[in-house]
Structures are given as structure tokens and as C-alpha cells.
Amino acid sequence: MPLTEPMKPTPNSPPELAPLLVFGAHPDDIEFGCGGVVAGETRAGRAAHLVLCSRGEAATQGTPAERTAEAQQAAALLGATLEFIELDGDARLEVRSAHAIKLAGVIRRARPGIVLAPSLVDNQHPDHGRLGQLVRDATRLARYGGVAELREWPAHSIGQLFYYAVTLEAEPAGITPVLLDVSAPEILAAWTAAMEAHVSQNRGRNYVELQLTRARLHGMRAGVGHAIPLFPNDPLVLGSFAQAGRGARRF
Numbered sequence: 001m002p003l004t005e006p007m008k009p010t011p012n013s014p015p016e017l018a019p020l021l022v023f024g025a026h027p028d029d030i031e032f033g034c035g036g037v038v039a040g041e042t043r044a045g046r047a048a049h050l051v052l053c054s055r056g057e058a059a060t061q062g063t064p065a066e067r068t069a070e071a072q073q074a075a076a077l078l079g080a081t082l083e084f085i086e087l088d089g090d091a092r093l094e095v096r097s098a099h100a101i102k103l104a105g106v107i108r109r110a111r112p113g114i115v116l117a118p119s120l121v122d123n124q125h126p127d128h129g130r131l132g133q134l135v136r137d138a139t140r141l142a143r144y145g146g147v148a149e150l151r152e153w154p155a156h157s158i159g160q161l162f163y164y165a166v167t168l169e170a171e172p173a174g175i176t177p178v179l180l181d182v183s184a185p186e187i188l189a190a191w192t193a194a195m196e197a198h199v200s201q202n203r204g205r206n207y208v209e210l211q212l213t214r215a216r217l218h219g220m221r222a223g224v225g226h227a228i229p230l231f232p233n234d235p236l237v238l239g240s241f242a243q244a245g246r247g248a249r250r251f
């Protein structure tokens with residue numbers, strides 16, 4: 001399989017349907033952390049591209065080849081395209097400017113409206129928080145015209161950066177989340193199937209049930225079936241209260 005697969009060009013996408021770009025440190029992180037959001041967006045007509053920064057080669061369960069195949073199947077179930085990029089490898093990721101520049105190149109190619117990355121919480125797999133930092137830096141570098149390594153592609157400003165939590169423990173305590181309602185049956189089914197595609201990881205623990213239960217709890221907070229929390233890196237800007245939706249409290 002080629003290391004990078006080309007993105008479908010989407011230069012004329014309306015801004016509200018600009019592609020979704022999601023970064024994961026390991027082959028299952030995106031599905032477990034925010035797969036329902038990806039499934040919901042692709043079913044609403046938005047292109048989604050997943051970028052994985054290792055093949056899970058340090059894992060106890062599953063070979064890199066198995067993990068790669070599972071990730072490809074999961075991405076297809078979510079309706080997303082997938083590419084792998086080489087950084088330092090599983091359990092070896094370091095925060096370095098060269099990596100942030102490389103990820104900025106991915107952002108310039110994909111030209112996303114929304115970018116999702118693992119949360120910055122420290123007490124989780126060290127690759128998760130480090131990748132979150134790298135993606136945060138990359139979103140900034142992607143719009144800087146003078147970075148020599150990036151001149152191949154035009155500069156790009158994303159609309160929003162959100163963090164997802166791969167596990168409950170990775171949900172940042174100090175950021176009020178945005179709750180994405182994923183309770184539509186077809187979205188929930190696609191998300192569940194994409195998580196189940198990671199057969200090697202589900203051998204050790206019932207991660208699917210764990211994530212569905214977490215989403216059920218967030219859903220109950222908001223009066224919907226299941227919801228996935230995303231944590232904005234910056235204050236969200238609204239044009240008017242018409243875009244504000246409603247709060248989870250339900251008053």
C-alpha cells in the first residue's frame with residue numbers, strides 16, 4: 001500500500017462542507033475517540049480524511065499488518081479516506097518542529113474546515129497528547145506563508161480545531177465540551193461497526209461497550225441517546241444566536 005493516498009480535490013466545497021481532517025496516533029484511536037462524529041459528518045455529505053501516525057507496532061495485541069487492515073476496514077465503514085504517515089513510530093513520538101511542519105503539509109493538502117486531534121491530557125498513552133500538541137502547532141504553521149518546506153502547497157487556515165478523548169480519562173477537565181449527537185441509528189451502527197473492526201484490540205477488553213457507554217452518559221447529559229464530546233482549542237465564534245443550538249442542561 002502506498003504510504004500516502006491522494007485526497008480527493010475539494011477546492012469548490014462550500015465552507016460549511018469543507019473536509020474533516022482527523023489525526024490519530026494509533027490505528028484505533030480515531031474510531032474509539034470520535035468515530036461517531038466522522039460517521040455523522042460523512043453521512044451529512046462532508047468528506048472526511050483520517051491520518052494515522054503509526055501502525056500500532058508497539059502494541060501487545062495485533063501485528064502492524066493486522067492493525068493496518070483493521071484501520072482500512074474501519075475507515076471504509078465510516079465513509080472516510082485514510083493515510084498513514086511516518087513520524088517516530090508507536091510509543092516513540094516526540095514533539096519536534098519537523099513533525100509539526102510535516103503535519104502542516106497534510107493540512108495544506110487536505111484543506112479542511114475542521115481538524116480533530118487527540119486531547120492534550122498528560123496521563124494517557126504518551127503519543128496521544130504529543131500528537132495533539134503537534135497537530136495544534138501544525139494548524140498554525142499551515143497558514144504561514146514563509147515556511148520553506150510547505151511552499152509546495154498554498155497556505156491554508158482551518159476553521160476550528162477540536163480535541164477528542166480516546167478514553168474517558170483523556171477528557172480534559174478544564175474545557176467545556178461541545179456534544180455531538182450521534183444517536184441516529186445509521187450513525188450509531190456505522191460507528192459501532194468501525195470500532196468492532198479493530199478485532200485485535202477488542203480481544204483484551206470490551207472497548208466497544210466502554211465507548212458506547214461513555215457516549216450514552218454524555219447523551220443522557222444532553223437529553224439525546226448518545227453523544228461524543230469534542231473539546232474546542234479556541235473559543236467558538238458564532239454569527240448570531242441562531243447558530244447556538246441549545247445547552248446540554250435542558251433548563
Ligand SMILES: [Zn+2]
Pocket residue numbers: 025026028029125128166
Ligand atoms: Zn492510541
